[in-house]
Amino acid sequence: MTEQERAEQLDRALDRLFAGENIASSEPLLDIAQVLAGDLVQPSHQSVSRLEQQIKQWFGPVAVSKPPVRPVRRLWPLISVAAGVLIVTGFAVIVVSGHPPGATPPPTAIAAALTPVATEFTVGPPSSPSSILTASPVSTSRVTATTSPGTPSAAVLANTPCSASANAATQNADDSSALPILLSLSGPVQASTLSAIRINDLIVRIPAEVSLPATVQAGSLVTIRGDLCNDDTILASTVISGVALSPLISTAPASSGTSTTAPPSACDASDQPLAALLSTSYTVPYADIVGWYCKGFAYGVIARAYRLAIIAAGQNKPIAVADILAQRLAGKGWASLIAQLEIRIPPESGLIPTRTPGAVTDIPTSEQDHATPSALSTQPPGTALSVTSVPYVAVIVEGPIESIKGGTVVVYGQRVKLQKNDPVLTKLKVGNWVKISGSYGTDDDQVTIIIVAVTVTVIEAPAALIGPAPAANGNGGGENDGGHPRHNDD
Amino acid sequence: MSITRLDFAALFREHHVRVYRYVRYRVGDSALTDDLTADIFERAYRALDSYDPTRGAFQTWLSRIAHNYVSDYLDRQAHRDRYEVTSEAVLENLSSAETPPEDQIIVNEAVNRLLSCLDQLTARDREIVTLRFAFGIRSKVVADLLHIKEHTISVIILRALERLRGCQGNS
Numbered sequence: 307m308t309e310q311e312r313a314e315q316l317d318r319a320l321d322r323l324f325a326g327e328n329i330a331s332s333e334p335l336l337d338i339a340q341v342l343a344g345d346l347v348q349p350s351h352q353s354v355s356r357l358e359q360q361i362k363q364w365f366g367p368v369a370v371s372k373p374p375v376r377p378v379r380r381l382w383p384l385i386s387v388a389a390g391v392l393i394v395t396g397f398a399v400i401v402v403s404g405h406p407p408g409a410t411p412p413p414t415a416i417a418a419a420l421t422p423v424a425t426e427f428t429v430g431p432p433s434s435p436s437s438i439l440t441a442s443p444v445s446t447s448r449v450t451a452t453t454s455p456g457t458p459s460a461a462v463l464a465n466t467p468c469s470a471s472a473n474a475a476t477q478n479a480d481d482s483s484a485l486p487i488l489l490s491l492s493g494p495v496q497a498s499t500l501s502a503i504r505i506n507d508l509i510v511r512i513p514a515e516v517s518l519p520a521t522v523q524a525g526s527l528v529t530i531r532g533d534l535c536n537d538d539t540i541l542a543s544t545v546i547s548g549v550a551l552s553p554l555i556s557t558a559p560a561s562s563g564t565s566t567t568a569p570p571s572a573c574d575a576s577d578q579p580l581a582a583l584l585s586t587s588y589t590v591p592y593a594d595i596v597g598w599y600c601k602g603f604a605y606g607v608i609a610r611a612y613r614l615a616i617i618a619a620g621q622n623k624p625i626a627v628a629d630i631l632a633q634r635l636a637g638k639g640w641a642s643l644i645a646q647l648e649i650r651i652p653p654e655s656g657l658i659p660t661r662t663p664g665a666v667t668d669i670p671t672s673e674q675d676h677a678t679p680s681a682l683s684t685q686p687p688g689t690a691l692s693v694t695s696v697p698y699v700a701v702i703v704e705g706p707i708e709s710i711k712g713g714t715v716v717v718y719g720q721r722v723k724l725q726k727n728d729p730v731l732t733k734l735k736v737g738n739w740v741k742i743s744g745s746y747g748t749d750d751d752q753v754t755i756i757i758v759a760v761t762v763t764v765i766e767a768p769a770a771l772i773g774p775a776p777a778a779n780g781n782g783g784g785e786n787d788g789g790h791p792r793h794n795d796d
Numbered sequence: 797m798s799i800t801r802l803d804f805a806a807l808f809r810e811h812h813v814r815v816y817r818y819v820r821y822r823v824g825d826s827a828l829t830d831d832l833t834a835d836i837f838e839r840a841y842r843a844l845d846s847y848d849p850t851r852g853a854f855q856t857w858l859s860r861i862a863h864n865y866v867s868d869y870l871d872r873q874a875h876r877d878r879y880e881v882t883s884e885a886v887l888e889n890l891s892s893a894e895t896p897p898e899d900q901i902i903v904n905e906a907v908n909r910l911l912s913c914l915d916q917l918t919a920r921d922r923e924i925v926t927l928r929f930a931f932g933i934r935s936k937v938v939a940d941l942l943h944i945k946e947h948t949i950s951v952i953i954l955r956a957l958e959r960l961r962g963c964q965g966n967s
Binding site: 309310312313314316317320321324334335337338339341342343345346347348349350352353354356357360361364365616617619620622652 | 803805808809812816817820821826829830833841906910928929932935947950951953958960961
């Protein structure tokens with residue numbers, strides 16, 4: 307093959323790469339090509355903040371659409387979900403407990419498998435507490451998040467991509483990979499097996515081709531990148547040891563000891579971190595996100611619907627999120643929807659603008675399982691948008707309040723701004739342990755980067771910090787250059 | 797179908813990462829990248845009326861603005877370096893009183909290594925690679941923009957990638 311021929315072949319491969327296709331090629335240069343075209347370099351906070359200010363100045367405040375009706379055009383195209391969701395223990399638990407296919411282990415057994423302390427959590431609707439947790443072979447035609455009668459085997463869950471967690475019985479293939487939702491999370495490992503780890507109460511599956519650092523074990527710090535699957539688990543693409551914590555965020559120490567059993571949350575509870583993060587990142591009301599969630603859509607599906615709507619709008623083919631989800635519900639796969647819309651998925655195939663692992667979306671966390679009934683929610687669902695000035699990088703901070711001044715609290719040296727009239731401010735005290743989800747924004751000086759809180763929840767301090775850990779059950783948790791000199795083909 | 801201003805807001809957000817990456821690949825410095833990226837979007841905003849979706853994709857249009865702006869900037873920079881002539885505009889672009897928090901947070905070896913390797917390319921090759929990979933535009937578009945034959949672009953990219961791969965391997 308001549309150099310010219312090879313160059314042309316590479317050129318075609320690159321076009322496919324940019325179109326979002328998976329390329330199976332022996333061309334060694336595709337590796338470096340993927341690095342260049344990948345998301346290694348992401349906009350800085352300052353750049354994001356400046357663009358948001360510019361957009362606000364030029365186009366005015368971003369209006370928000372209600373999910374069932376209007377097309378989504380103005381939503382943030384990328385989200386950065388940095389973890390911290392309540393409970394999704396199904397997968398790893400099943401891996402550990404080795405339940406046979408078709409058997410749904412009881413929630414307590416699931417929790418016990420990875421967590422010595424029998425802690426039971428649910429994030430699904432009260433009527434089906436384990437629904438969202440199912441590792442299930444979620445029927446993509448029925449939209450995840452519905453209780454599955456069958457549970458995939460450990461083998462299926464262990465080393466397979468999202469798409470392989472299909473339910474053979476129903477012949478519904480999971481098609482998460484057709485529209486990846488990339489995210490990063492960092493923090494202490496709560497539990498680990500060879501094929502799955504739990505971090506921030508998210509189950510991260512480790513495919514066979516992804517090497518798990520030997521140092522990864524319960525309590526160690528890791529940074530993970532992966533795809534948020536339709537069923538709200540994460541399929542890791544990269545796992546590295548350690549967490550590149552920013553000075554802005556600190557990681558609460560992994561705790562050991564007792565966990566507080568949290569009561570089942572309503573599907574529209576105001577303290578669902580993932581819902582809050584999606585709301586923040588997409589600049590849509592929290593109520594909209596949980597509204598879909600309460601209708602049985604998993605966050606992975608909701609995120610994909612918004613991503614698809616955003617891409618479609620960007621390519622002048624607007625479609626409402628509601629329409630996408632309706633078609634999803636009718637059994638349409640992501641690939642079919644993409645084909646139907648005649649859109650191209652950009653090479654940044656993740657909706658979430660994750661930075662280099664550990665770089666930004668650090669998830670300071672400790673044990674996440676101790677949200678209490680006394681949790682305080684700062685804003686009612688639906689008002690989250692108002693405090694989101696930079697809906698780009700979502701973060702969760704968990705730790706003790708070091709000081710309170712005006713509408714700002716300090717946690718681990720990180721300033722977190724709340725709305726000044728937020729009633730929760732009257733209840734917070736120095737020393738309270740809080741779990742805050744929010745996004746990066748700027749202080750009143752429009753320069754200093756701080757965290758703008760979306761939700762603040764008072765939680766129990768990790769047992770290790772408030773007393774001796776129980777012996778047995780310790781767990782941790784051109785100038786107008788005329789952009790058109792000619793008609794082009796792109 | 798006409799594009800509303802709110803659509804443009806969404807487009808700006810969607811393409812922010814491309815513009816940022818393009819600038820970063822070309823100039824390297826993150827603080828400068830922040831400034832130039834903001835300038836490019838301002839320029840794009842002022843030129844919105846010139847965008848015609850029937851004539852090409854938004855990212856292609858935006859890539860031209862980014863290319864022209866950064867090239868102008870680098871030219872001015874080179875001119876200033878040569879003759880020690882400064883202008884308000886250049887100084888504005890160069891100034892960044894605040895160290896971006898990003899720099900405090902991230903010392904990303906991978907990025908630095910990649911940028912270091914990009915430094916080893918010629919200015920022309922770097923520009924071609926950057927346009928192609930940051931914006932994901934086709935070689936033909938790059939060829940049109942830079943007035944270079946398309947097949948030449950392909951070969952340049954092949955050779956540049958080989959150099960980058962070798963550089964990455966060595967480092």
